[in-house]
Each structure stands twice: as structure tokens, then as C-alpha cells.
Amino acid sequence: MLLRMSSLFLRTLREDPADAEVPSHRLLVRAGFVRRAAPGGYTWLPLGLLVLDRVAAIVREEMAGIGGQQVHFPALLPREPYETSGRWTAYGDDIFTLKDRRGADHLLAPTHEEMVTLLVQDVTSSYRDFPLILFQIQTKFRDEARPRAGVLRGREFLMKDAYSFDLDDVGLAAAYDAHRAAYQRIFARLGLETTIVSAVSGAMGGSASEEFLASTPVGEDTFVGCTACDYAANTEAVVTPPAPAVTAEHPPLEAHDTPDTPTIASLVDHANAHRLAGRADWTAADTLKNVVVRAGGDLVAVGVPGDREVDLKRLGAALGADVAMFDDFPSRPDLVRGYIGPQGLGLRYLVDPRVAPGSAWLTGANEPGRHATNVVSGRDFVPDGVVEAADVRAGDRCPACADGELTIRRGIEVGHIFQLGRRYTDAFGLDVLGADGKPVRPTMGCYGIGVTRCVATIAEQHHDERGLVWPRAVAPADVHVVAAGKAGHVQAALDLAAELTGRGLRVLVDDRAVSPGVKFTDAELIGVPTIVVVGRRLAEGLVEVRDRASGTRADVSLASVTETVL
Numbered sequence: 001m002l003l004r005m006s007s008l009f010l011r012t013l014r015e016d017p018a019d020a021e022v023p024s025h026r027l028l029v030r031a032g033f034v035r036r037a038a039p040g041g042y043t044w045l046p047l048g049l050l051v052l053d054r055v056a057a058i059v060r061e062e063m064a065g066i067g068g069q070q071v072h073f074p075a076l077l078p079r080e081p082y083e084t085s086g087r088w089t090a091y092g093d094d095i096f097t098l099k100d101r102r103g104a105d106h107l108l109a110p111t112h113e114e115m116v117t118l119l120v121q122d123v124t125s126s127y128r129d130f131p132l133i134l135f136q137i138q139t140k141f142r143d144e145a146r147p148r149a150g151v152l153r154g155r156e157f158l159m160k161d162a163y164s165f166d167l168d169d170v171g172l173a174a175a176y177d178a179h180r181a182a183y184q185r186i187f188a189r190l191g192l193e194t195t196i197v198s199a200v201s202g203a204m205g206g207s208a209s210e211e212f213l214a215s216t217p218v219g220e221d222t223f224v225g226c227t228a229c230d231y232a233a234n235t236e237a238v239v240t241p242p243a244p245a246v247t248a249e250h251p252p253l254e255a256h257d258t259p260d261t262p263t264i265a266s267l268v269d270h271a272n273a274h275r276l277a278g279r280a281d282w283t284a285a286d287t288l289k290n291v292v293v294r295a296g297g298d299l300v301a302v303g304v305p306g307d308r309e310v311d312l313k314r315l316g317a318a319l320g321a322d323v324a325m326f327d328d329f330p331s332r333p334d335l336v337r338g339y340i341g342p343q344g345l346g347l348r349y350l351v352d353p354r355v356a357p358g359s360a361w362l363t364g365a366n367e368p369g370r371h372a373t374n375v376v377s378g379r380d381f382v383p384d385g386v387v388e389a390a391d392v393r394a395g396d397r398c399p400a401c402a403d404g405e406l407t408i409r410r411g412i413e414v415g416h417i418f419q420l421g422r423r424y425t426d427a428f429g430l431d432v433l434g435a436d437g438k439p440v441r442p443t444m445g446c447y448g449i450g451v452t453r454c455v456a457t458i459a460e461q462h463h464d465e466r467g468l469v470w471p472r473a474v475a476p477a478d479v480h481v482v483a484a485g486k487a488g489h490v491q492a493a494l495d496l497a498a499e500l501t502g503r504g505l506r507v508l509v510d511d512r513a514v515s516p517g518v519k520f521t522d523a524e525l526i527g528v529p530t531i532v533v534v535g536r537r538l539a540e541g542l543v544e545v546r547d548r549a550s551g552t553r554a555d556v557s558l559a560s561v562t563e564t565v566l
């Protein structure tokens, strides 16, 4: 591969884009890897696509290595399968839905458990067809409450989703372990430093579940690790309270209305006057703005980003609660117990009598009329953002070994593995003929990697103040040859580039008619791991080889440069 900067479809920027909050977003745009095309939607330019393809290739290789077979589903799907699984509603506002010209409901798939189950039902018939691992690298659509940070959280993004089918739990455990090991290899090859943490299973359902979190300060997930043992968990998993069942002694929710506009103070008064009295030690604070706060030692907050985040933080401070980001509320029915939220001009709150004395949930909702279902099922609850105040604090004792202390870090979820069990095979009645002639119902696992998110996460973990610093395995090129000087140097640079390409290297050559300073700045911004400068000392038969990561420079003879950079 030989790319000439003089004709490359590329425009680098000296200034940070105004909307970019995190380093990867800033640098991927400035270095000309991606351009924003729509809210939560990005166009991949040639350099970016080279990286994306390399990431996808590594993922594909490792999936094939554990016996995965690649398929490709449509993104545009009819409603029925998702209705059958319950996810048409369970996914809430996170799915994009649309109607075709006949008025039939469709969706843009957020993941493909339903379709893969139907496909396997369609194609297999006997125990001999198992075990089976199918995967795809395909575009997913999610109407994220808060698309952010460029391709880190898009509304349209590339995901590797894999699905395993086994005839028994032992098989499922083996498939899960194989994926776990493959993910460790994938992230190591991508140059990503990740921690495996216990996770909650989200809208997917299922039991055993772990996330691969790449630690970076801009991560939206918070996770704890133990100083003494290998316990690590997403704080979402740590705080999970047991969801009490609705029984005769534990009746369902009750609704109360107030005439007030929702301020924390009025809400607290009203709540205390009703069922919340004695259940929580509410503390008055400023204005309730779609916020859930912690109180009585057992309460977590939900809020919205932007200016309201400030309110939320103030509120958290007033209540002595930590406030962090949490955007997965719809999939946490166990968290939604009682809640309070604005409804029109008034206020309606629901109290769950099952909530233990001394604790209660207080949440805000911005969707009038949805409250009852919000609380009862926890599924329709659509916060327009944020939050979580972890029940854990640095210093807390480790719940696993009770010996060590917990440390808290932030990370980006780059991968997620689940043991789904028979949730989908039950929903679709997928049975195959067993060895004994009786029908067997396969059990499933599902395994995701955010392929586009990985590109941004690598950029988060590999950059400096001058630009991107790609690990070679995913870099858009192996070598960046810079012609820095007189016209003759361009030809020499092109000759060298041709020689390197001939040796199987992927080369980007800067043959533009711009100053060496501009070329060096761009080379450091783009972040190809090895930069070869064809410049001043060419007359002596020397070029300079620079290592982008360490900054080391060495003069090397033209004759030996290929060996040096190979």
C-alpha cells in the first residue's frame, strides 16, 4: 500500500473542533480520520477507515480462531421477532423504529439475538449441528439518549456481535470461556489495556456477564478493583439491590400527586407527608431537574447532562452522595423502586411499599404519562441522560475477599460477554433433535465488541499533546515517509516509499509542496508509528528514522533503512 499525501483525501486541522470534549474525538477529527455527518453519525475518511478495517480484521481473525463463522444480517428488520422476544418494548426509546410504505412496523436493529435464533432454527435440525458460533461485523443503530465523544458513543456504529449455541450448560460455559480468552487476545493486539469486570446484563437479559473496560479518565463506566484479590466489578453491578417480588404482603406501587412544580423541597415535604415518611432521610436541595438522588443510604440518582449535571452534582453534594455518569437506567428495573417525577405542571410520585424502611428511590422523569409503567416494569423509564452514585467508595472493603480495599476507576466498555441461556430459544421455541431422539433446546451466549468504539478507545490510550500515536497493529500505515527539503527529495522519498512497499510495508509518503514544518506537524498528528525523514543529509546517503511513540531519532543509511523499519 502506498498513499501519497499530495492526492490523499485528507484535511488536517490546527484547531480543535468546537464540539469535541475528549482527546480521541478532537484528534480523530483534527487528523482527518472522521468527520461528523449527523448527530451521533460519523463519516470515515480514508485514514480512519484503514484503522477501522485493521481493528475489524483482528477481531475477525480471533473470532475465526475460536471457530466462529461470519454471517451478515440486515439492519432493517420487521417488528415481529422483536415483539416475540419482548424487546420491541424492553429496549424503549433506544431503538429506532419506522414504518414501511404499507404501514408495517420495522426497526433498525440494536443487536441481533432474535434474528440469529431464527436463522439457527431455519438452518439446523439436529444435535450434530452443534456447538455453533456465528458472528458478524455489522452496523448497529441505537437512539442513544446522549450520543457523545465522536465515535465513542454513536447512534450508528460498527459492532462485532457473536452468538454461541450449545446443547448444554457445560458447552455454553466453554463457549463463554473461549470468547473471554479471544477477547483478551483481541484487546492485547489492539494495544488496549482492559480490565474484565463483573457486569449487569442490561436489556439483553441473561446471567453470567462480564465487561471489558478500557481504563481512561473519559470513560462513562465506573468500576472498582480490589487491592488484595482479583475482584473487579462495574459499580452498576456492585450496587444492584435485590429486586423484591410483588406479593400480597408486598403490594405494587401507589401513586400520589402534588400540585407543585417539582422542587426538591416541595417534593420532600409532600413525600414525607405521605408514604415516604420514615422511609428515608430526605435532605432539601435546590430544584429537581430530572434527577434521582441518593438518600437514606440506599438511593441512587439519575439525571441529565449539561447544565443539569451541575444541579445534580450540587444536589449530590447536599446529600453527601457521589454523583457519576450512568446511562443504562432503562435496563435496570431492579433500580427503579419508588420514584418521583414531574408530570406536566404538577408532580406525581410513586412509592413502592416494598422499599425497605430507611431507604427509598427518588427519581425524576421527563416523559409525562409514562410513570406507572416506568416503575412497575422499569422498562419504559427514559431518563435523558446520566447518573449513578455508586454504593461503593474508595476505601470500602472488598465484597469478595473482605480483606482488600476497593479502588475506583473509570473505563470505556469495549466488549461485553453474556451467558444468555435459553431466553431466546424459549421465546422462539428453537428445538433440535437430540442424540437420544428427543428434542433438545439449545442454550445461547452473546458477545459484543464495539469496533468503531475501539478505534476511539485506542486513540484515548495512545496519544500525546502532539497527536495520535497508533500501535503498529492498527496504524493506518507502517511508515510515514516525509520529503523534507528540496524538490529532489520528493523523488528520493517516493523511491524509498516504493522500495518499502515492495517489502510488504504499508507506506504513507508526504510528497506535498508544503513546508517541512507543516509536514512534521501533520505526521505527528496522524500518528503513524515510524516516520522516515528524507531531508538535509540525503546527499550523504542518510535519512532520519523517528519513532513516533518514544520520540527517538536516528540517522540511518539509505541502504539499511528498510531493514531498520521492517
Ligand code: ATP
Pocket: 111, 142, 144, 151, 152, 153, 154, 155, 156, 157, 159, 202, 328, 413, 414, 415, 416, 448, 449, 450, 451, 452, 453
Ligand atoms: P454502553 O454501556 O456503553 O451503552 P452497552 O452495554 O449498551 O454499551 P452492548 O449492548 O453491551 O452495549 O453492546 C456491545 C458493545 O457495543 C459494547 O460493549 C460497546 O463496545 C459497543 N457499543 C454499545 N453502544 C455503542 C454506541 N452507542 N456507540 C459505539 N459503540 C457502542
Ligand code: MG
Pocket: 328
Ligand atoms: Mg448502551
Ligand code: MG
Pocket: 202, 328, 413
Ligand atoms: Mg453497558
Ligand code: MG
Pocket: 202, 413, 416
Ligand atoms: Mg454492554
